[in-house]
Amino acid sequence: MRRRGVMASAAVLLALAFWGVYPSQRGAGPPARFGFGRPATVDEMNAWDIAVRPDGKGLPPGRGTARDGVSLYASHCASCHGPTGREGPFDRLVGREPRQGFPFGRDPALTRTIGNYWPYATTLYDYLNRAMPLDRPGSLGPDQVYSLVAFLLWRNDIIADSAVMDARTLSRVVMPARDRFVVDDRRGGPELR
Numbered sequence: 170m171r172r173r174g175v176m177a178s179a180a181v182l183l184a185l186a187f188w189g190v191y192p193s194q195r196g197a198g199p200p201a202r203f204g205f206g207r208p209a210t211v212d213e214m215n216a217w218d219i220a221v222r223p224d225g226k227g228l229p230p231g232r233g234t235a236r237d238g239v240s241l242y243a244s245h246c247a248s249c250h251g252p253t254g255r256e257g258p259f260d261r262l263v264g265r266e267p268r269q270g271f272p273f274g275r276d277p278a279l280t281r282t283i284g285n286y287w288p289y290a291t292t293l294y295d296y297l298n299r300a301m302p303l304d305r306p307g308s309l310g311p312d313q314v315y316s317l318v319a320f321l322l323w324r325n326d327i328i329a330d331s332a333v334m335d336a337r338t339l340s341r342v343v344m345p346a347r348d349r350f351v352v353d354d355r356r357g358g359p360e361l362r
């Protein structure tokens with residue numbers, strides 16, 4: 170009984186302490202302002218604005234060929250993706266099998282690569298530019314990224330090793346899996362506001 174009384178007193182004291190420390194929040198929601206931070210500058214927003222869309226919008230100036238990409242791939246990528254892009258230990262990047270059909274939905278064990286699964290070549294630029302190499306993302310310049318994109322497309326038998334990849338030519342590359350996906354044209358997001 171005595172113990173219960175002590176517990177009750179402690180609870181009352183705690184409630185009073187909270188009431189004293191946070192008087193302004195009594196009954197109110199979160200504050201309208203937290204009083205720290207500042208608006209981002211245009212330069213800061215531009216530095217984050219690196220998205221490249223499937224139609225090629227956002228691709229920067231620059232150019233490269235698969236031949237330029239050979240040594241870049243060997244020094245920056247082969248340790249994780251294998252000397253030819255087929256060995257791993259991480260994701261396989263090269264391979265057109267199975268060339269017939271698109272059985273990935275039925276058999277998740279099949280290996281998805283740039284050559285047999287990616288619907289757009291443009292988003293390969295986006296991905297390499299923002300995420301690779303895994304241990305130093307964002308460290309490659311536009312010419313290096315174009316060269317590596319060209320190299321991977323060439324290794325997947327999609328372009329010739331002499332083909333120059335830039336904002337215009339990359340947007341025109343048609344990937345083998347281009348028509349294997351449905352366009353998500355659902356509405357109901359921010360465009361309605």
Ligand code: HEC
Nearest residue numbers: 245246249250259260262281282283297301302303304317
């Ligand atoms: C330190 C290891 C490492 C290095 C170096 C590295 N990668 Fe990767 N890469 C990965 C891992 C791990 C993934 C899977 C990431 C995930 O699924 O989130 C990946 C994923 C990828 C993918 C996506 C594969 C797919 O089909 O989904 C591409 C393309 C790729 N890397 C290209 C490159 C290129 C080009 C380079 C060199 C500039 C590079 N990577 C360097 C580890 C690495």
